[in-house]
Amino acid sequence: MVLNPEKTLLTRRQFITQLSALGLLPLFSGCEAIFSKPLSIAAHAWPGYEFMFLAMRENWLDKNQVALIETRSATDSLQKLKAGQADGAALTMDEILTARSEGVALSIVSIFNISAGADMLLAFPGINRLTDIKGKRIGVEEGSVSSLILHKALEAADLSSTDIIKVPLTIADHLDAWKNQQVDALVTYEPVASQLLADGAVKLFDSRSTPNLIVDALAVRTDRLKVSYRQAIMHLIEAHFKGLYHLNTNPQDASYRMAKHLNLPPKNVLNAYKGLVLPDLINNHRLLSGNKPVLLESATHLNKVLLQIGKINRSDTLNNLIDSSFLPTIL
Incomplete structure (x- = not known):
């Protein structure tokens, strides 16, 4: 007997509806993530980004959900974004605004660090x-x-x-x-x-x-902020905070584990962080959450500076620049 697929196959919506009725929708959501491509994030060696790489090396980061693409520089990371070879990147806020001015819609979902001498x-x-x-x-x-x-x-x-x-x-x-x-x-x-x-x-x-002018952030293509990548983005942010927590609670061990990738002797690793403010989860919420996020004020000022020096050719509306919904909940 020849089956008619139009009569025997459920539509995706019907399938999900039945799974929901059976209480199996969470399981299906996990399967959907497996079949989608991992979230690809471009980043170069920099102390503020190192906690992501530490998480990857220590297997705290699920490679089925997130793929870190190590680049040689911020320029390389930006090129991968423009070429569609990365879903997001670790960049400074001025680099993010510059990319947006060139047609690459990006949104900041978390902050790695604020430069204060680095x-x-x-x-x-x-x-x-x-x-x-x-x-x-x-x-x-x-x-x-x-x-x-x-x-x-x-x-x-x-x-x-x-x-x-x-x-x-x-x-x-x-x-x-x-x-x-x-x-x-x-x-x-x-x-x-x-x-x-x-x-x-x-x-x-x-x-x-230049206080609060240089902010390193995780920027993701705005069109990737969808259900299919939501879990991966949240997982990456949580992995970053796990790495930061390890540095704060066990600095000597963290220094040893990060030294090779940073190309520094273990004894010099902590010195590399002296010029950085490393916002924890609470401070990420303080900077990114609310109707008027604190970071938006810095972005507004930076937008004017970049326009003044000719790094961007038009003012950014700053719409969709910040999305704090991917940050873990403060318990």
Whole structure:
């Protein structure tokens, strides 16, 4: 006998309705997640993002739900987003606003860190004052947070971009450029910064002078904030907080486990976090939740700065920029 599929197969809605009646819908939801692709998140080596990688290495992160794509720089992460090769990325808020201005709709679902000294302008010995960078070769990763730091440093020195020679460099090339003396100074960040400081670099400017301006966040494509990825996003955020909790409760063990990936000696890992504020779950809710999230005020100011310096060509409405619904509930 030949079966007629139109008469014998249930529609998806009928199937779910019957499962619900039988009390099996939660089981089906789990199966649906299995058959969907893992949430793909692009991220480069940076202390604030390291808890995700720690969770992956310690198997706290379910690879069937989340796939971390390690990149060489923020520029690479942005390129993967633009090419549709990633569902989200770990980026600074200015990078997120820049991507949105270029047509990549992103929403912030959690905050990794706020930079309070970890992003900096370093120079070779002999260049001891900020004004000394005039006419010098400055390595900077254009399109990333580094260009924002450079803008603020030049502003503090009462200089303009025409007073220096920009040398485009991604973070992956900073160490080689320094060792080969291809630059006189670098806008860089941890963990590279610690290595350069140990090599005698002079710190001229850092993000302590730009409070609440540099915020690293987990940004997900707005069209991915659907039921099929909801569990994966929440799982990733929980894994990050588990890694952060491990650092706070067992810093020596965490330092040992993170050292290799950060390319730092274990004894130097904690120093890499000295210039960072690491918001826990409560503070993530404080910054992201409510009708007027605290972060929205910083985003509004940053939006104006980026427009002023030409990093974006139109003001962002900031609609759908923040979605705190994926944060774990505070018990």
